Amino acid sequence: MFISSPEKLIFLGTLLLCLFIGGLIVFVVIHRKRIILLEKDKINFERVFQLYLSEAVINSQENERKSIGNELHDEVGPLLTAVQLGLRSYLNREPNCNHSEIKSAINNLDLAINQVRNISHILHPAALENFGLNHAIEDFCNLINNTSACKISLGFDDYQIDLDPFRMLMLYRILQELVINAIKHGNAKSIHINIKTENDLLIVNILHNGICFTMQEYLDLLKNSDGLGLKNIQHRLNILNGNIAYADNRNLANQIIELRIPLASNF
């Protein structure tokens, strides 16, 4: 026999034990690596699932807004206009009636028609579908500038931003929310929005002279606040795979909020 003495048997036995223990250790290491990979896959799957879910919720929200906006624009708007026209013709036909009351009603109707139009534009920015992001943002800024609550200026480094309609709408909503927040909570009187593309990123800088929170405060508010505004911004940013950066010092004369959004979808 090849192995004749007990010494060799012990030697061989020890060698086998070494191999067995070595194999066991390698197995444990490989098993752990596999578990980590599976966990990563699971987390990734959950993240993508959450994003799809958020996208579906936001899509249905947008569809609802669109239908309400269209109803306001196509149904309520013409009705109010018809009432206004009726009152005007009545005013022309009956010169002896009380002018001031009718004129006040016509003026109020004028305000109501404008309000309905503005609300319908905010709910469903038709300019976004028809003319693109730049035009829709310009429309929104004009709307704010007309209220004289704040002056907004715009700067585009690219004439046409190449985003798909859904991502465009998401970005538009984020900008809307940030601008309204700056005016409402930050008392900003002057805002400058700059939009540019860098490699595959869309970079939006919002510079305003109001009060703004720091990045840490933003993260704390996201966790602890009941408000929907910031949460909606973050949801939309997650869907766009983008991020937001606030200045670290809230005592600056001008605050900058920076958005970085990939031009292409990540799904």
Next chain:
Amino acid sequence: MLILSGVKINNIFLIYLLTGFELIFLIKYFSNLLENVRWIGSWKSLAILFLLLISTFAIKHPQAYINPNPQIIEGLYITFLCLLFFNKELKHPKYTNILIEPSFWFVVGFLFYYGCSLLILLSTNYFFEAEKFIYVWNIHNLLYLIKNIFLIVGLICLSRLQKS
């Protein structure tokens, strides 16, 4: 050793002493490591029995020969605890890289040495008596060296972990 020579006991006693202290130290270490493992309390109680057994061997055994039984008992016991550790790792894995965990390297070192040297320890007296195949102790020393290398890797991981 001076004390031992003073009371006319040879240094084989030191091996028993080392085995006893080693066992106490390793039980302490593994009881922290296997905190949530079932039956660990019973295994700790069993260790006390083993310690008593080792003490008996040390006192009763003739001083002319090495009694390898304490080391074999220690080896079997530690090997079992190491396997319990791996069983725990397989059943309830953490989602971190195992290769940066100091406890992994320590257990690998203990398992490698105590598990692999069992056969050599079992045949200690045979090798001494036969006075041949004496180079088997080189294999034992190599295993001891490997254990220490793994322990050093574990210590490096520990210091890195503390730094981070």
